[in-house]
Amino acid sequence: xxxxxxxxxxxxxxxxxxxxxxxxxxxxxxxxxxxxxxxxxxxxxxxxxxxxxxxxxxxxxxxxxxxxxxxxxxxxxxxxxxxxxxxxxxxxxxxxxxxxxxxxxxxxxxxxxxxxxxxxxxxxxxxxxxxxxxxxxxxxxxxxxx
Amino acid sequence: xxxxxxxxxxxxxxxxxxxxxxxxxxxxxxxxxxxxxxxxxxxxxxxxxxxxxxxxxxxxxxxxxxxxxxxxxxxxxxxxxxxxxxxxxxxxxxxxxxxxxxxxxxxxxxxxxxxxxxxxxxxxxxxxxxxxxxxxxxxxxxxxxx
DNA sequence: CTTGATGCAAAGGATTTGCACAAAT
DNA sequence: ATTTGTGCAAATCCTTTGCATCAAG
Numbered sequence: 001x002x003x004x005x006x007x008x009x010x011x012x013x014x015x016x017x018x019x020x021x022x023x024x025x026x027x028x029x030x031x032x033x034x035x036x037x038x039x040x041x042x043x044x045x046x047x048x049x050x051x052x053x054x055x056x057x058x059x060x061x062x063x064x065x066x067x068x069x070x071x072x073x074x075x076x077x078x079x080x081x082x083x084x085x086x087x088x089x090x091x092x093x094x095x096x097x098x099x100x101x102x103x104x105x106x107x108x109x110x111x112x113x114x115x116x117x118x119x120x121x122x123x124x125x126x127x128x129x130x131x132x133x134x135x136x137x138x139x140x141x142x143x144x145x146x
Numbered sequence: 147x148x149x150x151x152x153x154x155x156x157x158x159x160x161x162x163x164x165x166x167x168x169x170x171x172x173x174x175x176x177x178x179x180x181x182x183x184x185x186x187x188x189x190x191x192x193x194x195x196x197x198x199x200x201x202x203x204x205x206x207x208x209x210x211x212x213x214x215x216x217x218x219x220x221x222x223x224x225x226x227x228x229x230x231x232x233x234x235x236x237x238x239x240x241x242x243x244x245x246x247x248x249x250x251x252x253x254x255x256x257x258x259x260x261x262x263x264x265x266x267x268x269x270x271x272x273x274x275x276x277x278x279x280x281x282x283x284x285x286x287x288x289x290x291x292x
Numbered sequence: 293c294t295t296g297a298t299g300c301a302a303a304g305g306a307t308t309t310g311c312a313c314a315a316a317t
Numbered sequence: 318a319t320t321t322g323t324g325c326a327a328a329t330c331c332t333t334t335g336c337a338t339c340a341a342g
Contacts (some may be wrong), residue, residue: 016295016296017296017297018295018296018297018340018341018342019341020296020297020298020340020341021298021340022297022298025295026183036331037252037335039332040331050298050299051253051299052298052299052300053331054298054299054300054332054333054334055297055298055331056309057332057333058297058298058333059269060338066205070283073219073220074219078219078331093273094267094273094275096273103271103273105271108233109266110263110266110267113259113263113266114263116182117259117260117263118282120256120259121238121240121251121254121256121282123261124251125240125249125251125286125287126290127240127242127249127282127284127285127286127287127288127290128189128285128290129240129282129283129284130283130284131282131283131284132280132281132283133280133281133282134278134279134280134281135268135278135279135280135281136273136275136277136278136279137216137275137276137277137278138273138274138276138277139273139274140271140273141271141272141273143159144272144273144274145303159330162320162321163315163321163322164315164316164317164320164321165317166316166321166322166323167315167323168322168323185306185307188304192334196323196324197323197324198323198324198325199306199307200307200308200309200323200324200325201322201323201324203306203307203308204322204323205310224306250308
């Protein structure tokens with residue numbers, strides 16, 4: 001984890017950004033929780049460490065602009081997740097219509113299929129993508145049973 | 147278009163919702179513009195017809211809860227698009243990092259591949275999806291050339 | 293020491309709500 | 318006639334900004 005944190009510190013340095021307590025704390029949060037986090041959730045984790053909500057937003061913006069984290073937005077959920085070190089540059093999210101839970105489905109087989117898809121779409125539209133999110137809406141296993 | 151509008155009216159009736167001018171006007175907007183629309187954009191279309199912004203939001207909510215439209219949210223873009231009558235229950239959006247434009251890529255080949263993918267994921271996670279959005283982030287054709 | 297980042301309070305923008313009135317069934 | 322929806326204004330929520338202070342390089 002500290003090796004990864006050092007890489008983040010280097011990215012900040014290279015971009016003339018200072019290594020500050022809020023930036024370290026929030027980066028550590030993303031490194032230890034491999035899932036989507038929103039501004040308020042992050043604030044709940046760090047407010048005890050004298051980090052304000054505006055700073056959370058400003059830090060998220062810095063990390064986002066430096067490709068350390070990426071935005072995930074589904075319906076009215078606005079969250080961020082780690083982008084750097086994420087070998088899979090794709091994410092599959094499933095939003096349940098009933099319980100409103102957001103699941104993350106990641107696996108190798110899917111990844112391969114999606115990469116193939118990606119290259120096809122890129123060629124066709126002459127665009128270049130560096131991340132793909134697949135968002136499915138429907139009923140999750142539990143809600144189907146009820 | 148009026149046949150489709152009647153179907154929407156029937157859905158509203160079946161759910162004890164009244165057929166009102168704002169609901170008709172906003173439904174017509176989705177039927178005539180097969181693309182993503184946001185609350186403010188819709189309001190610009192209908193404000194001349196004495197329809198207020200809160201009513202736009204309330205109407206979008208009614209149409210959404212009755213599966214007539216679906217939400218599309220990418221980064222800070224929050225939009226809606228027609229869900230009913232949409233044979234393709236999938237959408238491929240491409241968000242350009244530079245110009246921030248949102249493109250829509252739809253074609254039959256993609257659809258087939260994605261449907262295959264879908265059935266695979268559903269089986270694996272015992273979930274049932276009724277719509278899929280694929281969101282790609284990267285550089286669009288124009289911005290790659292610059 | 294210089295520059296950039298932070299906390300606080302306040303502003304801003306988007307969305308929602310209370311309430312009296314209007315429209316639909 | 319009754320119920321539901323609407324417009325208006327105001328409230329709320331989330332996010333951003335101004336500014337004086339503080340910390341990093």
